[in-house]
Amino acid sequence: xxxxxxxxxxxxxxxxxxxxxxxxxxxxxxxxxxxxxxxxxxxxxxxxxxxxxxxxxxxxxxxxxxxxxxxxxxxxxxxxxxxxxxxxxxxxxxxxxxxxxxxxxxxxxxxxxxxxxxxxxxxxxxxxxxxxxxxxxxxxxxxxxxxxxxxxxxxxxxxxxxxxxxxxxxxxxxxxxxxxxxxxxxxxxxxxxxxxxxxxxxxxxxxxxxxxxxxxxxxxxxxxxxxxxxxxxxxxxxxxxxxxxxxxxxxxxxxxxxxxxxxxxxxxxxxxxxxxxxxxxxxxxxxxxxxxxxxxxxxxxxxxxxxxxxxxxxxxxxxxxxxxxxxxxxxxxxxxxxxxxxxxxxxxxxxxxxxxxxxxxxxxxxxxxxxxxxxxxxxxxxxxxxxxxxxxxxxxxxxxxxxxxxxxxxxxxxxxxxxxxxxxxxxxxxxxxxxxxxxxxxxxxxxxxxxxxxxxxxxxxxxxxxxxxxxxxxxxxxxxxxxxxxxxxxxxxxxxxxxxxxxxxxxxxxxxxxxxxxxxxxxxxxxxxxxxxxxxxxxxxxxxxxxxxxxxxxxxxxxxxxxxxxxxxxxxxxxxxxxxxxxxxxxxxxxxxxxxxxxxxxxxxxxxxxxxxxxxxxxxxxxxxxxxxxxxxxxxxxxxxxxxxxxxxxxxxxxxxxxxxxxxxxxxxxxxxxxxxxxxxxxxxxxxxxxxxxxxxxxxxxxxxxxxxxxxxxxxxxxxxxxxxxxxxxxxxxxxxxxxxxxxxxxxxxxxxxxxxxxxxxxxxxxxxx
Numbered sequence: 001x002x003x004x005x006x007x008x009x010x011x012x013x014x015x016x017x018x019x020x021x022x023x024x025x026x027x028x029x030x031x032x033x034x035x036x037x038x039x040x041x042x043x044x045x046x047x048x049x050x051x052x053x054x055x056x057x058x059x060x061x062x063x064x065x066x067x068x069x070x071x072x073x074x075x076x077x078x079x080x081x082x083x084x085x086x087x088x089x090x091x092x093x094x095x096x097x098x099x100x101x102x103x104x105x106x107x108x109x110x111x112x113x114x115x116x117x118x119x120x121x122x123x124x125x126x127x128x129x130x131x132x133x134x135x136x137x138x139x140x141x142x143x144x145x146x147x148x149x150x151x152x153x154x155x156x157x158x159x160x161x162x163x164x165x166x167x168x169x170x171x172x173x174x175x176x177x178x179x180x181x182x183x184x185x186x187x188x189x190x191x192x193x194x195x196x197x198x199x200x201x202x203x204x205x206x207x208x209x210x211x212x213x214x215x216x217x218x219x220x221x222x223x224x225x226x227x228x229x230x231x232x233x234x235x236x237x238x239x240x241x242x243x244x245x246x247x248x249x250x251x252x253x254x255x256x257x258x259x260x261x262x263x264x265x266x267x268x269x270x271x272x273x274x275x276x277x278x279x280x281x282x283x284x285x286x287x288x289x290x291x292x293x294x295x296x297x298x299x300x301x302x303x304x305x306x307x308x309x310x311x312x313x314x315x316x317x318x319x320x321x322x323x324x325x326x327x328x329x330x331x332x333x334x335x336x337x338x339x340x341x342x343x344x345x346x347x348x349x350x351x352x353x354x355x356x357x358x359x360x361x362x363x364x365x366x367x368x369x370x371x372x373x374x375x376x377x378x379x380x381x382x383x384x385x386x387x388x389x390x391x392x393x394x395x396x397x398x399x400x401x402x403x404x405x406x407x408x409x410x411x412x413x414x415x416x417x418x419x420x421x422x423x424x425x426x427x428x429x430x431x432x433x434x435x436x437x438x439x440x441x442x443x444x445x446x447x448x449x450x451x452x453x454x455x456x457x458x459x460x461x462x463x464x465x466x467x468x469x470x471x472x473x474x475x476x477x478x479x480x481x482x483x484x485x486x487x488x489x490x491x492x493x494x495x496x497x498x499x500x501x502x503x504x505x506x507x508x509x510x511x512x513x514x515x516x517x518x519x520x521x522x523x524x525x526x527x528x529x530x531x532x533x534x535x536x537x538x539x540x541x542x543x544x545x546x547x548x549x550x551x552x553x554x555x556x557x558x559x560x561x562x563x564x565x566x567x568x569x570x571x572x573x574x575x576x577x578x579x580x581x582x583x584x585x586x587x588x589x590x591x592x593x594x595x596x597x598x599x600x601x602x603x604x605x606x607x608x609x610x611x612x613x614x615x616x617x618x619x620x621x622x623x624x625x626x627x628x629x630x631x632x633x634x635x636x637x638x639x640x641x642x643x644x645x646x647x648x649x650x651x652x653x654x655x656x657x658x659x660x661x662x663x664x665x666x667x668x669x670x671x672x673x674x675x676x677x678x679x680x681x682x683x684x685x686x687x688x689x690x691x692x693x694x695x696x697x698x699x700x701x702x703x704x705x706x707x708x709x710x711x712x713x714x715x716x717x718x719x720x721x722x723x724x725x726x727x728x729x730x731x732x733x734x735x736x737x738x739x740x741x742x743x744x745x746x747x748x749x750x751x752x753x754x755x756x757x758x759x760x761x762x763x764x765x766x767x768x769x770x
Contacts, residue, residue, distance in 0.1 A: 033098050034078040035063045040095035047089040047111070070104075077101035084108040084130065097122035106130040108154070113137065121146050130154040132179065140164060140185075145171040145192075156181040156203065163187030167556055169196050171575065182206040283329065288317025293324055299354060300331035307337035307360065319345040328354035330378065338362025344370035356380040356402065363387070364408075369394040378402040380426065385409070400424040404451065412437055412457075424559065428453040428475065435459035436476075441467040449559045453499065454478035461486050473497035473559050473574055477525065485509040485531065490518040496545070497523040497561050497574060501585070508533030519544040522582040523561055523574075527609065532590040535615070537598050546582055546602040563607075583607040587633065590614060595639075597622045607631040611657065615639055619663075624649045635659040635683075642666075643687075648673050659683045667692065 042053050056067035063078065064071035070080035079101050089111035096105075097119025105123070108130045115138035116131075126147055132154045139162035140155075151174050160183040169175065169192040176198050185207040193199075282305040283298060296318070307315060318324060324347040329335065335358040344367025351373055361383040368377075369391025377398060384406040395401075404426045411434030412427070425447060432455040441447060441464045450468070453475045460483040461476070471492050482504040489495060498521060505526065510533055518524075522545050544550070555576035562571050563583050572581045582605050592614040599608075600622025607630060615637040623632075624646025632650070635657040642665035643658065653672045657680055664686030667673065678691045 034101075035059070037093070037095040037098040038063060038066065038069070038078070038081075040093040044093040045088050045090035047087075049087050052086050053088070072101060075101060080104040080106075082106040083110065086110060088112065092117050092120075094119040096120065099123065100125070102126055103149075104128040107134065109133040111135060116141060116144075118143060124148065126150060127174075128152045131158070132156040134158055136160065138162075140168065142167065144168055147172060149174060151176045151198075153177070154179045155183065158183050160184050161186075164190050166190045167192050169193045170556075170558060172196055173198070175199055177201045179203045180207070184208070283314045285314045285317040287314055288320045291320055291322060293318075293321040295326040296321075296324065296328070297326065297354075298329040298332070300357075302334060303329065303332040304334035305336075307335060307340060315340060316342040316345070319347075322347050322349070324350055326350075326352040328352070330354045330356040330358060333357065333359050335359060336361070339365050339368070341365045341367045343368055346371060348373055351375040351397075354378045356382070358382055360384060364389055366391040368392075372396065374398055376400040376402075379406070381405040383407060388412075402426050403430065404428040406430055408432065411435070423447070423557070424449045426451040427455070430455055432457060436462050438462045438464050441465055441471075446470045448472045448494075448557055451475040452479070453562075457481060459483075461489075463488070465489065466491060469493065471495055472557065473499075473523075473561060475499040475561070476503065477501035479503055481505065485526075490521075490542070494520055494555075496520050496580070497559075499523070499525040499561070499563070500529065501525045502528040504530060506530040506532070508536075509539060510534065510536040517542040517544070520550065521545060522580055522604075523563060525563060525583070525585045526589065527585045528588040530590065531586075532592070534593040535586070535591055535596055535599075537596040540596055540598045540602065543602060546584075546604050549604070581606050583609075585609040586613065587611040588613075592616065594618075595620055599623070600625045602626060604628055609633040610637065611635040613637050617641070619644055619647075621646045623647060626650060627652070629653055631655040633657040634661060637661050639663060643668055656680050658687075663687050 038057065039059075042057055045053065048054055052067055058066075063069060064076065068082045068086075069078055070082075071077060072079040078099050081099065081102060082104065084106045085108065087110060088107075091114040092107075092112060094117045096117065100122065102123050103125050105126060105128065109132070111134065112131075113135035116136060118141065121141075121143040124147070127149050128151065129147075130152070133156070135158065136155075137159040140160060142165040145165065145168040148171060150172050153172075153175065154177075156179045160180075162185070164180070164185055164187065168190060173196070175196045177200060178193075178196075179202075181203040182205070185204075189204065193202075283303050287293070287296065318327065319342065327346070327350060338361055339355075343365055348371065350371050353371070353374060353376070356378045357380075359382065360379075363386035364379065364384055366389040369389060372394050374395050375397055377395070377400070380402040381404070384403075386408065387410040388403070388408060400423055402424070405428070407430065408427075409431040412432055423446065426449070428451040432452070435458055436452065440450070440462055445467050447468045448470050449472060450465075451473075454477065457476070457479040459481065461481065465471070465474070465486075466488055469492065472494050473496065474489070475497070477499045478501065480503065481500075484507040485505060487509075489498065495518065498518075506529065509526070509531055518539070519542060521543055557574070557576050559574040560571055561574050561580070562569055563581070563585070570581075574580050584602075584605060584607070587609045588611070590613065591610070594617035595610065595615055597620045600620055603625055605626055606628055608626070609631070611633040612635070615634075616639065618641035619634065619639055621644040624644060626632075627650065629650050630652050632647075632653060632655070636659065639658075639661040640663065643663055645668045647653075647656075648668050648670045651671055656672075656676055659679070659681065660683035663681075663684040666689040667681060667687055669690065674690075676691065678693075681687050681692055
């Protein structure tokens, strides 16, 4: 009879509680910062002819109810500001940068004026910016390229002047639509624009930009008509990111049609995302008839042919193009053969040569050393074999040299220290052997990126690396280097990435030298080596860039970095203006002793891997301060004690591993910890509680975990409410559920609650049936 009375009470309580779960996600976060920012914006408006802001933006009611304002349901912060078509005049307050949750900003068709305030760069979440039809003036600032999530940018019909910043689009990887029409821009269209691979629509008309034919990003189908050769005054031809198919028309190189042209740029590149056949067949040798050709980019198509065949060797024909500065046909895997010696006959003016991602074999011809003005040479991701030609030492102006992912071999016996490689040197994923030359940084002190990973190099790291005062990233992973930890690299003032993974580094990483600070280090991978020391407290204390945001205002670069996160090898970009994915990986070594408490001060750390060592003692409670952590691995150590309940504060945590330690006691409940599977805890015989099958005793129950509003753990609380309904009857059960509903507390994730309730009630009903 008691069981019968329990069922309706339980059902009602559950229905009410489920409604509470969906409703309690809405928080009451204090948005005084947003209110202050909007009030400052309102104060900068000198004319509100329709009194829209005067009557609809009052502190008497919530800012979320102000005209044009939309708040998010989760944090109750301002996520959208739409002031379009309100006939407002004035300037934009710098405080607008404090709207840190803003994703949409629309001020279209008003009378705002003045330069764009620098504080706009703080809107890192913004996806949509619409400032068209106003009176903004001045130059477009370079920080406009610091919006990693921006998809739509509309600045048309203003009074801007000057050139579009050359690197503006480096930091806009998600940009889909760009409208800069009828402004006052002049100069060249930045090449960085072509790195926006998701760009669909673009409008640049009615500026004073150099003469162009812009047909790119329109998904035009069909073949390129042969009449294109009749465009007598064509300066720039841009056809990239369309659906053209077939062959390039031979008339494109007909000298009778192009006798007056100055620059012909063939941008058929960046279309590798399309699955349909784009351009097939051979690249026509008639391109060599364009004697004034300066830029030729045929990258990422389906061109085919054998470069070593004299019949279709368009490279030899390009020797006639005396002004050729840019040549790229990478990303065409159907192009085979070898680079012919005639490559040395190309114009001495050639500065940029991109041939990556083809199927080119054979050795690198020594004649390439004749191209003495090369600034960038990219031969990566081919099947090249043999040695690096000694003639490379003639390349005195080279800034970026990409030779990665080939089958090049032999010692690095050429004197790379005498090159003027001022930025980027990548020899990774080859078969180089021997030692790293001592002179690697004797002269090229401006080297920023050095990658020698996945070769067969031996010996030690040369001390000459200390001369690379501009070095940002060093990657020597996957070799046979045998050395102690290079403390002296900590004196490099700009070093952000250090990857020594999978070598034979050994000994201690402790150092008493106060100058070896590694203050800018954000990626450290020492995994799969033979280090055997304690984890040094002082080393972690010096990692300043993992504690506070450091700006790199005077730098501009973009480099790749491969790190292993969450069990996968991932590729990240290292840029001067964007925060990088910070990680420390000390796994697969012989580190021993306790984990220092100071590790918990690295609040900007995203991933930490201490697995497969001999660490002992408890997990520091200070790890609850690692609020940005997404991946945490303690597995295969000898850690003891309880899992700190403070770890439930890590709300971004997606992967956690405690396997094979000596941990005991109940597993903490709440937030992310309710999403982790049984596999995260196996191999700890003393652990108990969800999700393990071993239940805890009453004296082992986990302490209440406080959420950010000081409430007890949501799952434990809701379970108690359900049990109150069971023990005291329907009225009290409904009353307790009503209290939860009206107070809108506590907050917890819906998926956690539903999962916990399902597990508990499924178990309860199963017992009742049995």
